[in-house]
Amino acid sequence: MVAGVNKSQVKAVRAFNRFYTQRIGVLKRYLDTDFTLTEVRVLYELAHRPPLTARELVRDLELDAGYLSRILRRFEDRGWIAREAAAHDGRQQLLRLTEAGYAVFSPLQQKSRDEAAALLAAVPREARPRLIQSLETVHRLLDPPPAGSRRIVLRDPQPGDLGWVVQVHGELYAREYGFDATFEALVAEIVARFVHKLDPACEKAWIAEVDGERMGCIFVVRKSATVAQLRLLIVRPEARGLGLGGRLTDACIAFARAAGYRRMMLWTQSNLTAARAIYASRGFALKESEPNEAFGQSLVSEIWERRL
Incomplete structure (x- = not known):
């Protein structure tokens, strides 16, 4: 085999x-x-x-x-x-x-x-x-085109996209990290809060498409008048290696800077190594970490920050 x-x-x-x-x-x-x-x-x-x-x-x-x-x-x-x-x-x-x-x-x-x-x-x-x-x-999937020929688009969410954001987080984190349904519930709460309290001048979400298919997303929301929070970065496995996570993160940073924020922060887990590598490469630094029992797992939660 x-x-x-x-x-x-x-x-x-x-x-x-x-x-x-x-x-x-x-x-x-x-x-x-x-x-x-x-x-x-x-x-x-x-x-x-x-x-x-x-x-x-x-x-x-x-x-x-x-x-x-x-x-x-x-x-x-x-x-x-x-x-x-x-x-x-x-x-x-x-x-x-x-x-x-x-x-x-x-x-x-x-x-x-x-x-x-x-x-x-x-x-x-x-x-x-x-x-x-x-x-x-x-x-x-059986005959992928060369990486340079893939059509990558970052766009605003459309009807149905936000439900997909919740679904893809629930499915991938359960399969890859063993997270339970409480994680999917948290994502649903974040998405619902984004919709109900959206301030377009200082908050935004992106859906990443590859060859017309949804492959990733990211959100930036208001933490305070001077601090933006990056949330819900995810890239489906079949789109990894295309630099999609970096492009989504760059879009967030550029938007937050243009919106007048002075700092950007994010909350993640120490075992999300691919995401942490993207954050580090974009100038984020680890500021806090602590053991955390969440989503049916023993985790180490982390807060990362960077100046804008």
Whole structure:
């Protein structure tokens, strides 16, 4: 077993694979034709991309070179593909679909679209956005884009966001630190107080999105006329490593400085090492610490401060 992956997780993935491959018909001839799924995928690549070399197809589709060679030979015998010398290197043979190849591929593509539409039609209309979002999440988690290409946005909270703030704190802190429900209740109280007593001139919250999905948040609230308090910094595990926590903290500091505060403080726990590292890197210093029994744990509470 791969380190960090448990049997129940593996079982869940395998169960979904069995369900989905049967649902889309991979176990039989693809789309009820004489083509295999791999053959249709090769036709798809040739139809939607500039002329390719066989080596590029092997690399991009992760195919055995001998297997691909047999597929290409079959296609060539039927007049569906043609080979031409590459302009930049006459030794390289580029593959392209012929008119006969497009004539074969077009109905396959339409049938695939029709079957996908039929699959979606079986899902209630109101549930389809959630299904599509889940598919996009699976895609993104299994094939994450390079860090530099992620679209990161810090925005104001919208309806539904504050409930998410409470939920994500409750879930993550229970899973990662063993906090009980009293922590989630505390977060709910902080959020409710923020909404009911909000002074937009000196208090603000941010929701961090990565590629359109909520991945983090932070709040700054009034502690006194001269002191701002940073609260509820969190970043979901799948967004860690993108510098999101630092960006959220920087936004808080900039806002507090512009609002006229002279100092910023925060309350945290000594075991929240990732958050403490962010605070230290932004000029916060530990001012007080004391043992604390809270959230079903024996903790060491800390107060950090910095001048603005």
